[in-house]
Amino acid sequence: MTNDKKNFKEIQNHLKETGFVFQGSEIYGGLANTWDYGPLGISLTKNLKGVWWKEFISKEKNNYGLDSKILMNPEVWVASGHVGNFSDPLIENKVNGKRYRADHIIEETDSSINAEAMSKEEMAKYIKENIKEYDGVKTDWTDIREFHLMFETHQGVLVDSKSKVYLRPETAQGIFVNFKNVQRSMRAKLPMGIGQVGKSFRNEVTPGNFTFRTREFEQMELEVFVKPGEDDAMYKYYIDKTNKFTNLIGLKKESMRLREHDKDELAHYSKGTTDIEFMFPFGWGELLGVANRTDFDLKAHMKHSKQNLEYRDPITNEVFVPYVIEPSMGLDRLALAILVDAYEKEEERIVLKINKELAPYKVAVLPLNKKYHSASAKKVFDKLIDMGIDATYDEAGSIGKRYKRQDAIGTPICLTVIDETEKEDKATIRHRDSMKQEDILVSEVKNYL
Amino acid sequence: MTNDKKNFKEIQNHLKETGFVFQGSEIYGGLANTWDYGPLGISLTKNLKGVWWKEFISKEKNNYGLDSKILMNPEVWVASGHVGNFSDPLIENKVNGKRYRADHIIEETDSSINAEAMSKEEMAKYIKENIKEYDGVKTDWTDIREFHLMFETHQGVLVDSKSKVYLRPETAQGIFVNFKNVQRSMRAKLPMGIGQVGKSFRNEVTPGNFTFRTREFEQMELEVFVKPGEDDAMYKYYIDKTNKFTNLIGLKKESMRLREHDKDELAHYSKGTTDIEFMFPFGWGELLGVANRTDFDLKAHMKHSKQNLEYRDPITNEVFVPYVIEPSMGLDRLALAILVDAYEKEEERIVLKINKELAPYKVAVLPLNKKYHSASAKKVFDKLIDMGIDATYDEAGSIGKRYKRQDAIGTPICLTVIDETEKEDKATIRHRDSMKQEDILVSEVKNYL
Numbered sequence: 001m002t003n004d005k006k007n008f009k010e011i012q013n014h015l016k017e018t019g020f021v022f023q024g025s026e027i028y029g030g031l032a033n034t035w036d037y038g039p040l041g042i043s044l045t046k047n048l049k050g051v052w053w054k055e056f057i058s059k060e061k062n063n064y065g066l067d068s069k070i071l072m073n074p075e076v077w078v079a080s081g082h083v084g085n086f087s088d089p090l091i092e093n094k095v096n097g098k099r100y101r102a103d104h105i106i107e108e109t110d111s112s113i114n115a116e117a118m119s120k121e122e123m124a125k126y127i128k129e130n131i132k133e134y135d136g137v138k139t140d141w142t143d144i145r146e147f148h149l150m151f152e153t154h155q156g157v158l159v160d161s162k163s164k165v166y167l168r169p170e171t172a173q174g175i176f177v178n179f180k181n182v183q184r185s186m187r188a189k190l191p192m193g194i195g196q197v198g199k200s201f202r203n204e205v206t207p208g209n210f211t212f213r214t215r216e217f218e219q220m221e222l223e224v225f226v227k228p229g230e231d232d233a234m235y236k237y238y239i240d241k242t243n244k245f246t247n248l249i250g251l252k253k254e255s256m257r258l259r260e261h262d263k264d265e266l267a268h269y270s271k272g273t274t275d276i277e278f279m280f281p282f283g284w285g286e287l288l289g290v291a292n293r294t295d296f297d298l299k300a301h302m303k304h305s306k307q308n309l310e311y312r313d314p315i316t317n318e319v320f321v322p323y324v325i326e327p328s329m330g331l332d333r334l335a336l337a338i339l340v341d342a343y344e345k346e347e348e349r350i351v352l353k354i355n356k357e358l359a360p361y362k363v364a365v366l367p368l369n370k371k372y373h374s375a376s377a378k379k380v381f382d383k384l385i386d387m388g389i390d391a392t393y394d395e396a397g398s399i400g401k402r403y404k405r406q407d408a409i410g411t412p413i414c415l416t417v418i419d420e421t422e423k424e425d426k427a428t429i430r431h432r433d434s435m436k437q438e439d440i441l442v443s444e445v446k447n448y449l
Numbered sequence: 450m451t452n453d454k455k456n457f458k459e460i461q462n463h464l465k466e467t468g469f470v471f472q473g474s475e476i477y478g479g480l481a482n483t484w485d486y487g488p489l490g491i492s493l494t495k496n497l498k499g500v501w502w503k504e505f506i507s508k509e510k511n512n513y514g515l516d517s518k519i520l521m522n523p524e525v526w527v528a529s530g531h532v533g534n535f536s537d538p539l540i541e542n543k544v545n546g547k548r549y550r551a552d553h554i555i556e557e558t559d560s561s562i563n564a565e566a567m568s569k570e571e572m573a574k575y576i577k578e579n580i581k582e583y584d585g586v587k588t589d590w591t592d593i594r595e596f597h598l599m600f601e602t603h604q605g606v607l608v609d610s611k612s613k614v615y616l617r618p619e620t621a622q623g624i625f626v627n628f629k630n631v632q633r634s635m636r637a638k639l640p641m642g643i644g645q646v647g648k649s650f651r652n653e654v655t656p657g658n659f660t661f662r663t664r665e666f667e668q669m670e671l672e673v674f675v676k677p678g679e680d681d682a683m684y685k686y687y688i689d690k691t692n693k694f695t696n697l698i699g700l701k702k703e704s705m706r707l708r709e710h711d712k713d714e715l716a717h718y719s720k721g722t723t724d725i726e727f728m729f730p731f732g733w734g735e736l737l738g739v740a741n742r743t744d745f746d747l748k749a750h751m752k753h754s755k756q757n758l759e760y761r762d763p764i765t766n767e768v769f770v771p772y773v774i775e776p777s778m779g780l781d782r783l784a785l786a787i788l789v790d791a792y793e794k795e796e797e798r799i800v801l802k803i804n805k806e807l808a809p810y811k812v813a814v815l816p817l818n819k820k821y822h823s824a825s826a827k828k829v830f831d832k833l834i835d836m837g838i839d840a841t842y843d844e845a846g847s848i849g850k851r852y853k854r855q856d857a858i859g860t861p862i863c864l865t866v867i868d869e870t871e872k873e874d875k876a877t878i879r880h881r882d883s884m885k886q887e888d889i890l891v892s893e894v895k896n897y898l
Contacts, residue, residue: 019513019634025522027626027754031614032604034520036627038634039513042645046502046514053495059834061842064468064488065495070648071483071665073474090606099606153602153616155481155664157539157548157654165480167602167616177476178485185468185487187845196491199519199648205606215604216520305476385508393510396636 003255003340008281011343012210014350018409020044020339021211033207033214035332040409043360043390045218045335048249049197051357052220055245056195056327063193063222064182068174070199071165077150079304080173080297081269082166087146088205089120091127094140101205102127102144105134117264120144151201151215167201172326174198175223176297179322180309183225190311190322191234195222197331209282211332218331225311225322228295231271234325235292239274242290242327246276249334250355255279255341256287269296278337287337288329295321342410352410353433361392362449364406364414368428370395377417380427380442387446407432415445452704452789457730460792461659463799467858469493469788470660482656482663489858492809492839494667494784497698498646500806501669504694505644505776512642512671513631517623519648520614526599528753529622529746530718531615536595537654538569540576543589550654551576551593554583566713569593600650600664616650621775623647624672625746628771629758632674639760639771640683644671646780658731660781667780674771676762677744680720683774684741688723691739691776695725698783699804704728704790705736718745727786736786737778744770791859801859802882810841811898813855813863817877819844826866829876829891836895856881864894 015021020041024034037045057063077083089102102123103115109131115123124144132139151167168174175194182194197220207213226234239258246256261273271292278287298309298321312319342352356362365381367373374395384391392411394402399416406414412432420426421442429440429448440448464470469490473483486494506512526532538551551572552564558580564572573593581588600616617623624643631643646669656662675683688707695705710722720741727736747758747770761768791801805811814830816822823844833840841860843851848865855863861881869875870891878889878897889897 016630017634019631022627022630022634024518024520025525025626026630027750027756027758028522028524031518031520031522032612034518036518036623037516038627038631039515039643042514042516045516054837058839061830065491066488067486067491067494069473069480069483069485069665071473071480071650073477073480075477076474147606151602151604153600155600155652157596157652163481174485177474178471178487181465181471181475182468182487185466185471194488201520203604203606216518301476307476309476381510388503390507 001344003279003281004283006281006340006343008210008340010345011281011340014343014408015041015339020409034216035211035214040360041335044338044354044358045331047358047360048331048335048338049220051249052197052245052329053195055241055248056193056220056222060193062188062191063195063224064186064188066175066178066182066194066196067198068171068178068196070168070201071153071155072168072174072177074163074165075304076173076177076301077166077169079300080176081300082150082169082173086150086169087148089123089144090147090205091124091144092142093134093137094142096135096137098135099147099205100134104206105131114262114265120146147205149202149204151203169202170200171196171198171219171221172223172328173297175221176301176324177305179223179225179298180307183311189314191224191226191230193222193224195220197221209280209285211336212280212282212285214332219328220331220334221326221328223293224325224327226325227313227318228320228323231292231294231323231325235272235290238290238325238327242276242288242329246287249338249358250341250353251278251337252341255337257284267291269293278333280337280340285333287333288327290325290327293324293326295323297324298322349404349407351407351432354410354412356412356449359390359410359412361390361406361409361411362413363389363391363445364402364411365391365393365417366399366402366414367395367417368399368419372419373417373421376422380415380417380421383442384445389446389449403430403435413448415440415442450793452728452730453732455730455789455792457659457789459794460730460789463792463857464490464788469858483665484660484663489809490784493787493803493807494780496807496809497780497784497787498669500698501646501694501778502644504690504697505642505669505671509642511637511640512644512673513635513637515624515627515631515643515645516647517620517627517645519617519650520602520604521617521623521626523612523614524753525622525626525750526615526618528749529625530749531599531618531622535599535618536597538572538593539596539654540573540593541591542583542586543591545584545586547584548596548654549583553655554580563711563714569595596652596654598651598653600652618651619649620645620647620668620670621672621777622746624670625750625773626754628672628674628747629756632760638763640673640675640679642671642673644669646670658729658734660785661729661731661734663781666782668777669780669783670775670777672742673774673776674760675774676767677769677772680741680743680772680774684721684739687739687774687776691725691737691778695736697804698787698807699790699802700727700786701790704786706733716740718742727782729786729789734782736782737776739774739776742773742775744772746773747771798853798856800856800881803859803861805861805898808839808859808861810839810855810858810860811862812838812840812894813851813860814840814842814866815848815851815863816844816866817848821868822866822870825871829864829866829870832891833894838895838898852879852884862897864889864891
């Protein structure tokens with residue numbers, strides 16, 4: 001079944017019941033579209049981060065990890081342009097007192113318009129002339145006001161001189177301001193990349209669609225610094241690499257499409273941006289993007305900080321400000337895409353066909369008969385855990401019921417412990433996707449995975 | 450050399466130069482004691498989190514992971530007591546306009562006093578009577594004012610009705626409010642634990658001592674829910690377990706001491722608390738703690754949320770509010786302790802004797818002669834990376850210089866690629882701690898580790 005045919009509400013309920021995602025602060029009625037990862041959700045996201053790290057940091061010889069802080073000197077956000085420009089255009093209907101994203105309601109009304117290319121005044125004019133009714137009521141529109149998307153807070157002890165700081169809206173700037181520190185301490189030559197995984201915060205006007213758009217979210221960003229002129233090739237390399245990454249984590253080809261941004265929708269700093277979009281039950285949504293950010297960020301920080309962020313080529317002695325290629329993805333929406341893609345409702349069961357590498361548990365250990373086999377099953381379970389295999393143990397209910405329970409949380413194989421297990425090391429393996437069974441030696445399970 | 454004899458400034462410089470820790474937002478002059486982890490720092494903290502997760506979640510059959518949000522419904526912090534009580538007593542010297550932690554300056558003046566047991570008025574009285582000069586100037590003290598430690602921010606689109614939310618000051622409450630969700634979805638029986646790793650924020654009056662006390666920090670917290678009456682045994686179990694954990698990650702016995710809190714310094718919710726303190730270059734500091742939080746938190750949330758958080762024993766049908774045992778540690782100070790303990794300045798080298806499991810790189814691959822051996826060394830490096838081994842490659846400078854460079858970042862073994870490597874799979878292994886060398890087959894490196 002394609003994802004647009006899947007019932008999103010049903011999937012959400014399933015993910016809650018099975019311990020993937022809970023509503024944040026649920027016992028207090030929640031908090032505006034926040035979601036917590038339960039035991040299975042954190043396993044999935046941990047595994048996903050692990051694969052990302054392996055592919056984008058460990059395996060790329062000249063890429064390095066970083067972990068910069070959420071709270072940064074506010075001048076960082078002045079230089080990056082966020083203080084000045086990171087806002088959404090809001091318009092209010094005086095009739096019902098509700099505020100809306102001006103660009104969104106224009107594009108809803110006429111999908112052929114690219115509202116991002118319009119000025120505030122143009123948008124207000126269009127809306128006033130064309131949208132006479134909205135949200136079920138007549139309209140009387142105000143002008144457009146910019147709504148800032150950065151969360152503000154204050155730190156320090158003196159109330160009168162407490163300094164305003166922001167929660168970072170992206171992890172990327174933490175990388176740019178550390179470019180020289182990393183390059184120098186690693187004695188790295190260009191091209192080099194710096195990547196990090198971490199929380200970002202945006203005070204979105206309309207968070208929603210479950211974990212797709214939330215105000216607190218986690219990013220996996222890589223910034224690759226290259227010599228100007230070598231940027232186009234690197235841009236292509238990372239479009240290809242992110243494509244392969246989506247395959248590696250098991251996303252279906254038919255659930256995705258590549259979208260290159262048109263010239264007029266490119267961010268002002270970008271020479272080119274390509275998104276991978278994913279078909280969610282609510283429609284196509286941006287999954288990840290690769291952007292050629294040129295030398296915009298480093299130059300902005302050089303100018304504002306008065307620090308030299310140029311690079312000197314050790315062989316040619318050429319001095320230049322590097323260009324930056326940025327593959328950037330949201331952990332939460334990637335995890336959601338994986339779960340949506342994996343979710344299948346069959347006649348007899350709900351199954352999550354999650355890629356083996358990412359599945360919360362790799363193996364479920366099940367004593368065939370609780371009375372006779374639980375002692376040796378527990379030994380098998382302990383052995384797997386000691387080998388570093390994510391395993392779970394279940395002895396409650398009929399074996400068929402337990403298979404179903406594991407299918408529902410995406411465990412690739414069940415290992416049923418039988419009479420022969422204790423003495424002959426033999427057990428029955430049962431596969432999630434094919435539901436087929438075969439005999440196996442317990443000592444072989446690790447290689448088998 | 451014991452840690453109190455080590456030069457802290459020298460260690461900090463070393464960690465910066467080698468890419469463990471950089472000053473946050475450094476190019477903008479930093480931001481009040483914030484620190485970023487460089488490539489080696491993030492490797493170390495990732496490894497440390499991995500060991501914690503393995504020991505406290507994976508290996509404990511009835512413990513589960515969680516990842517709750519930093520932003521929670523503000524009622525959570527009303528119930529937990531943070532909105533009412535989470536503050537520090539500050540006193541201002543009118544002569545120089547500076548503010549100080551009242552309890553700190555009392556204990557500085559007379560180390561036999563436990564200021565935490567004093568009331569605000571008692572502290573003010575003591576200070577006014579006894580501290581006539583401080584910070585090099587005469588004093589004229591104000592009364593004591595409580596300074597709140599939670600960071601505040603606002604979310605939502607309507608300026609007039611924006612809702613105030615807090616950055617969580619601890620991860621623990623995210624666990625308590627999810628107790629039922631986790632217990633139910635995992636069909637878990639008590640005793641069960643829920644653990645998580647994540648950022649917390651405290652607007653500390655005096656952050657300092659490098660990464661020891663920072664306003665943004667990362668916690669590894671586990672809350673173990675037990676039947677009342679079984680709490681003392683579980684408390685002892687986790688004191689023992691955290692002790693073993695500090696040994697497992699290689700902290701020296703002589704750098705630590707156990708400290709049980711006296712009755713009068715226990716938090717109001719605690720039946721018992723035991724800290725492990727660590728000898729830093731600046732003195733003894735709290736490294737981690739195990740607390741018996743009783744049923745305080747769950748009862749507070751039951752009362753405030755009007756939700757039932759009781760547990761029904763499936764066998765006896767007894768219904769009760771569980772007690773909670775909490776082993777809690779700060780990732781940043783644990784990482785700092787490891788680095789401080791590992792740092793040794795020898796005549797010929799600086800060496801970080803970091804535990805093998807935690808070292809940023811496990812193996813450095815070094816071509817003996819760049820000209821002749823770099824091609825086969827690169828093959829070896831690729832092979833190690835493919836096997837999932839954290840490896841680094843270095844061909845710059847003499848072999849002795851490269852050994853030193855690896856010693857300085859704690860790489861346990863160097864693998865020198867020689868003539869025989871290509872054909873006979875033979876290489877020279879050199880050990881960080883003993884500096885001894887021996888021959889090895891490259892294919893054996895993984896088992897060797």
